[in-house]
Amino acid sequence: MATPLLQEFPELSHLSREDLEDLLVDPMYFQAIFYSLDRVKALYQTQAELGMANESIANSNLRLQESLYKLRSETQEAFDEAKALESRWKEVEKEQRDVYQRFTPQFLLMRLRHSTIAQDDASEALATAFIQQQQQPSSNGTAITTPNGAMGVDEFIKEFKELRKVYHKRAMWAERIWRNLIAKPSPALRRTNERSTSGS
Numbered sequence: 331m332a333t334p335l336l337q338e339f340p341e342l343s344h345l346s347r348e349d350l351e352d353l354l355v356d357p358m359y360f361q362a363i364f365y366s367l368d369r370v371k372a373l374y375q376t377q378a379e380l381g382m383a384n385e386s387i388a389n390s391n392l393r394l395q396e397s398l399y400k401l402r403s404e405t406q407e408a409f410d411e412a413k414a415l416e417s418r419w420k421e422v423e424k425e426q427r428d429v430y431q432r433f434t435p436q437f438l439l440m441r442l443r444h445s446t447i448a449q450d451d452a453s454e455a456l457a458t459a460f461i462q463q464q465q466q467p468s469s470n471g472t473a474i475t476t477p478n479g480a481m482g483v484d485e486f487i488k489e490f491k492e493l494r495k496v497y498h499k500r501a502m503w504a505e506r507i508w509r510n511l512i513a514k515p516s517p518a519l520r521r522t523n524e525r526s527t528s529g530s
């Protein structure tokens with residue numbers, strides 16, 4: 331009749347009762363029988379193979395260690411460079427927006443209106459100075475003194491006409507730009523118009 335032990339380990343079925351009892355009292359005999367079992371041999375074989383595989387993996391990791399450290403360092407440098415470029419990109423993007431803003435029709439219209447107003451003020455100042463100085467003749471009675479120095483009537487007319495000529499050209503171009511933009515009003519255009527109005 332098979333015992334639970336023999337059912338679990340059929341390899342021991344050839345042992346007598348005395349041999350089985352010796353297994354319990356003789357450690358050396360027990361080890362000899364134990365290590366002769368097929369499943370134990372298979373277990374140790376698997377363990378040895380796993381050990382060799384682990385050793386191979388460890389050696390491979392050691393060989394890759396230096397290159398991995400180098401790759402990690404390069405990756406960190408690339409990351410730092412990317413962050414620096416990202417920060418620089420934001421600055422360049424802002425600079426680009428500022429540059430583009432200076433060449434938008436709205437901005438050009440604002441500058442043109444300001445320069446037109448300044449040109450009008452310059453011509454008015456010249457005329458006012460001429461009229462005021464007209465009442466203060468110089469020693470020879472033919473010339474007047476203005477902020478531009480000694481000037482006769484002909485010189486005044488010539489300079490005044492040049493100032494007004496530039497003024498009318500600027501006013502004409504400002505009107506053209508305004509007509510092109512008026513059909514498509516935008517917040518930027520309204521701000522430009524408000525700044526120009528307040529400047530006048």
